[in-house]
Amino acid sequence: MTRAAVLGAGSWGTTFAKVLADAGCSVALHARRPELVETIARTRENADYLPGVRLPAAVRATVDPAEALDGADVVVLAVPSQTLRDNLAGWTPLLPPEASLLSLMKGVELGTTKRMSEVICEVTGAGADRVAALSGPNLAREIAEEQPSATVIACSDTERAELLQAACGTPYFRPYTNPDLVGCELGGAVKNVIALACGVATGLGFGDNTRASLITRGLAETARLGMALGADVTTFAGLAGLGDLVATCSSPLSRNRTFGEHLGQGMSVAEVLQITKQTAEGVKTCRSVLDLARAHGVDVPITEAVVRVCHEGESAAQMVREMMSREAKPE
Numbered sequence: 001m002t003r004a005a006v007l008g009a010g011s012w013g014t015t016f017a018k019v020l021a022d023a024g025c026s027v028a029l030h031a032r033r034p035e036l037v038e039t040i041a042r043t044r045e046n047a048d049y050l051p052g053v054r055l056p057a058a059v060r061a062t063v064d065p066a067e068a069l070d071g072a073d074v075v076v077l078a079v080p081s082q083t084l085r086d087n088l089a090g091w092t093p094l095l096p097p098e099a100s101l102l103s104l105m106k107g108v109e110l111g112t113t114k115r116m117s118e119v120i121c122e123v124t125g126a127g128a129d130r131v132a133a134l135s136g137p138n139l140a141r142e143i144a145e146e147q148p149s150a151t152v153i154a155c156s157d158t159e160r161a162e163l164l165q166a167a168c169g170t171p172y173f174r175p176y177t178n179p180d181l182v183g184c185e186l187g188g189a190v191k192n193v194i195a196l197a198c199g200v201a202t203g204l205g206f207g208d209n210t211r212a213s214l215i216t217r218g219l220a221e222t223a224r225l226g227m228a229l230g231a232d233v234t235t236f237a238g239l240a241g242l243g244d245l246v247a248t249c250s251s252p253l254s255r256n257r258t259f260g261e262h263l264g265q266g267m268s269v270a271e272v273l274q275i276t277k278q279t280a281e282g283v284k285t286c287r288s289v290l291d292l293a294r295a296h297g298v299d300v301p302i303t304e305a306v307v308r309v310c311h312e313g314e315s316a317a318q319m320v321r322e323m324m325s326r327e328a329k330p331e
């Protein structure tokens, strides 16, 4: 039986622990707060993040990362992207040397512009063949409710990707493999930025034409950046590209879209941050994506607009005016 350790008991970490258990793994779920561990053990529910979802008996919550990691074949990382480096510093000495390291995170590190797999390799010293990323249209709540969906497991080592695919496939969760780690990780990170823009449009009262325009042009800028970074352009037509972009930009469950919607309704970034309890990765990752794009000479107008609104005080209305008055060009 595969032994999995899931580090991070937020909405996606907890949901993925359930997926792994339903796929037949024995799962240790590491949470930071002892009271949450105690509640999960007593009620079989993580009421803070997934109220009403019963966790299988094969999920064991623990506050001790050493206990979670002891004997793990698969280590799943599910913390906010900007905290990963610090989290890993504590966990690295405890990692079993042969374990696969699977990132669920969708962000790019501020300052370094590194993707999560790059941070993992750098901090842990693991070879690239041991590190994988899972990305796709995977809104946690829907998966926790066992609504059917598909995803991608990206790893340069295809055999390892296939082992991970087998470890987390269930009747409601269908993983595909893809060797294009760069494209899959970038698709997951940039879609959060585009979802913020779609949220702003929704908050301003705009409808499906606006949203579809942003999704389509957002995909174009993601693919341009991806190609500059060496990704396979076909990845962006897949689940980790278009699939995730459509789900996140369309769903009221998305934290990024909801964040943008509040901005579009006139709230300030500080006000929205105050009422946002979970991670909306795009708010910080938009800056890293813009840095990456500038370093590679790639035009990313939607990302630029999101950076202006999130970090430079531009209003949502001004953002729309500026985007719609850009110079005319061929598609």
Ligand SMILES: NC(=O)C1=CN([C@@H]2O[C@H](COP(=O)(O)OP(=O)(O)OC[C@H]3O[C@@H](n4cnc5c(N)ncnc54)[C@H](O)[C@@H]3O)[C@@H](O)[C@H]2O)C=CC1
Binding pocket: 008, 009, 010, 011, 012, 013, 014, 032, 049, 078, 079, 080, 081, 083, 087, 104, 105, 106, 107, 138, 139, 140, 141, 277, 278, 279, 281
């Ligand atoms: N929730 C979702 O539907 C999906 C989320 N993701 C990605 O998974 C990653 C994790 O997201 P969620 O579980 O949704 O986030 P969340 O905000 O629900 O939970 C984050 C978890 O990380 C823990 N954590 C550990 N160290 C932390 C620190 N230093 N600061 C803050 N929190 C810390 C928190 O205690 C919490 O359990 C993100 O990169 C997100 O983009 C990807 C697909 C779906």
Ligand SMILES: O=C(CO)COP(=O)(O)O
Binding pocket: 106, 136, 137, 138, 139, 140, 192, 195, 244, 247, 248, 253, 254, 255, 256, 257, 279, 280, 281
């Ligand atoms: O990544 C996600 C769906 O695939 C979740 O999106 P949010 O982080 O915006 O909720």
